[in-house]
Ligand SMILES: Nc1ncnc2c1ncn2[C@@H]1O[C@H](COP(=O)(O)OP(=O)(O)OP(=O)(O)O)[C@@H](O)[C@H]1O
């Protein structure tokens with residue numbers, strides 16, 4: 079039996095190893111590879127946060143792109159220096175208070191999370207009464223409304239032109255750091271009495287309510303926390319891409335996260351983490367397909383769109399043939415890890431007799 | 435505002451509504467049977483005018499022949515998406531099917547980019563659709579009448595099929611209870627295929643009429659109309675065919691009237707549509723014509 | 732003594748159907764009352780109204796003098812009413828022990844933050860909940876299955892688990908909807924003992940819907956008979972067994988359950 083104390087030690091060790099890896103990656107890899115890893119880590123945050131509301135609480139939310147958008151705009155407006163902002167806002171002059179506010183990245187990210195959480199709270203109170211697909215469509219509607227608003231508030235968002243020249247603060251320390259904090263907090267929540275309440279709601283709403291679980295409180299809490307991390311991820315995203323506009327937060331963004339979630343297996347944090355990176359690797363490594371390539375004497379011309387066609391086919395095949403997710407609901411724990419290692423170990427030395 | 439302008443806008447709203455209604459039927463029928471929001475339906479809608487474009491401009495077929503071929507090919511595509519991407523997932527969790535549907539939508543969009551290229555194409559408009567009618571001081575293009583007229587004909591045909599034929603009976607049976615229908619010897623898969631064929635054919639008609647009204651083709655053109663038609667289906671009461679028609683007209687009408695009365699906020703047009711959706715969901719979640727179902731405990 | 736539950740002449744309609752009509756019931760602390768009646772008589776509907784899932788169309792329900800009509804189910808659970816369902820409603824994909832521990836959530840003192848970060852106060856509370864849950868599971872011999880998925884248990888054990896989950900909420904009034912359904916005679920006998928036992932251990936008042944006459948006649952002091960939403964008889968088992976009205980409406984049906 080693993081002791082709690084031991085698990086803690088191993089976790090700390092693992093974090094140290096992770097830091098070393100991040101250090102090496104940040105210094106040794108080329109910018110292109112780093113960018114893919116950054117995207118992967120941001121998707122971890124997004125996927126794990128969506129997992130909270132959908133995978134664990136069972137509330138079908140398609141609004142993540144909207145919360146990301148809020149986060150992205152808040153961070154962009156806070157980290158850009160005022161003089162620069164006044165310069166790029168050409169459609170309409172920038173509105174107060176953004177003309178004077180300037181904040182460090184960390185503060186900006188926290189504000190992003192809080193604003194997204196506030197939006198989620200206000201939206202969630204009425205909308206989380208809905209169930210299933212209806213909830214999905216309503217939250218999708220809100221995400222679209224947020225996008226339309228971003229398009230139509232030129233003195234805050236610079237309208238369809240978007241905001242350019244956002245400082246590239248995002249690096250692996252930030253993205254991986256945020257991902258680790260997200261996992262820590264959401265895991266902490268899920269493995270608590272509150273998390274049990276969320277899962278009870280997912281499993282059987284009527285039974286949950288009848289044993290005294292306040293549905294509104296728990297659903298809104300889960301939705302708000304989920305949106306908080308989506309907002310933070312949006313901020314990271316803005317400072318990774320350095321350019322944002324309303325088009326970046328179309329439904330396809332939510333869809334990408336949903337794929338990560340389903341590929342990783344609903345309700346599995348481990349699966350989400352693996353799927354988040356796999357997804358981004360796959361997306362990038364299919365890029366040559368559309369750039370045109372040569373196999374022997376045959377030259378394949380560049381065909382725009384082919385990458386996405388291939389990609390959607392791969393996804394469809396994965397979804398159809400791996401219905402319970404890549405990890406089949408498996409969840410990492412040190413105990414399972416050492417059992418696994420133990421098994422490997424005993425298999426290698428069958429002569430030493432039974433180890434039961 | 436002058437009365438004539440108002441009338442003109444009403445005609446405008448009705449014709450937009452008739453297009454939404456045509457697309458909404460496909461959503462509502464599929465949802466009624468599979469409990470699936472067929473996200474690929476908007477792309478089915480987009481394919482029809484492309485097929486027409488190619489038939490007419492590239493293969494030089496007569497326009498009406500191209501229309502028939504386009505509708506047939508679109509229906510075939512609709513049926514195939516169900517066979518390939520939804521049927522294997524019949525017993526899977528619903529979210530897998532949904533993801534699969536969005537995947538198909540994504541696939542068709544990108545396939546369209548590969549095959550038709552992303553450059554917008556302009557559409558041929560036969561005289562029939564471009565005549566201008568002058569009624570007093572209102573000028574109305576025949577597209578408006580044509581789309582209303584054609585929609586009404588097509589929708590009547592649909593009602594006939596669904597409520598008066600054996601196939602229609604089978605479709606209604608499986609939307610009430612798929613398992614019992616199977617036990618009673620209804621060929622469920624066949625009925626589902628027919629549902630997709632009919633839904634896609636209607637979307638094709640809608641897509642072609644749409645391209646007469648907004649004569650430009652691009653691979654993502656199905657997304658917004660598709661989403662709005664889905665909203666129309668929900669507003670009318672998802673699963674209900676009359677509901678989808680009614681919802682389509684209501685949505686088209688409110689959208690046009692919103693733009694008419696608040697021209698300054700026309701940028702918020704899509705947001706307004708979503709707001710209607712959310713309000714309906716909150717206050718009448720089963721839609722205007724939908725049946726109220728309370729879960730028995 | 733004051734009644735713990737006072738159902739004051741309630742009626743509920745679903746569209747044109749009157750599922751329960753002019754239902755009156757006063758329950759005194761410590762009582763064990765049986766509700767019987769043919770299928771569709773409205774028994775479950777009464778439970779649904781007491782637990783806030785449905786709201787009576789006419790009149791009120793009082794629990795310890797508080798008007799609970801139309802109150803949300805979770806509030807009603809908090810003030811001390813728990814129930815089981817005719818068609819067992821467990822959290823099927825959660826473990827057996829989680830299904831019991833979740834019953835304690837409504838009395839949790841620790842706030843969200845201390846739960847997420849496992850502050851000592853929370854850790855103590857969680858440990859306490861765990862111990863109590865194990866004790867409850869031991870009472871129904873389910874302790875050895877504590878890490879199994881609840882949905883994988885045989886039906887009879889799922890019913891017991893559901894009762895235990897209800898007990899975890901520390902109710903004063905417990906509503907059992909056909910607890911013996913799907914149990915074999917041996918299990919049924921154990922169940923009867925179990926109901927008697929928890930009634931004493933937890934000072935419970937119990938309302939029991941049951942088709943199995945041996946259970947109802949065996950443990951209830953007072954029985955109500957419902958038919959088409961109306962109370963057609965009320966009395967002790969002896970009286971009910973000899974009531975001609977009941978024999979006409981119900982006991983003819985009983986043969987199929989015996
Ligand atoms: N939500 C609802 N909507 C419509 N009718 C309902 C609803 N709930 C219950 N009914 C109807 O009310 C009547 C009483 O149902 P109820 O479930 O209370 O019966 P019951 O006495 O528990 O029967 P059984 O012994 O079969 O469990 C039935 O005719 C049932 O169909």
Ligand SMILES: [Mg+2]
Pocket residue numbers: 774775776817
């Ligand atoms: Mg019942």
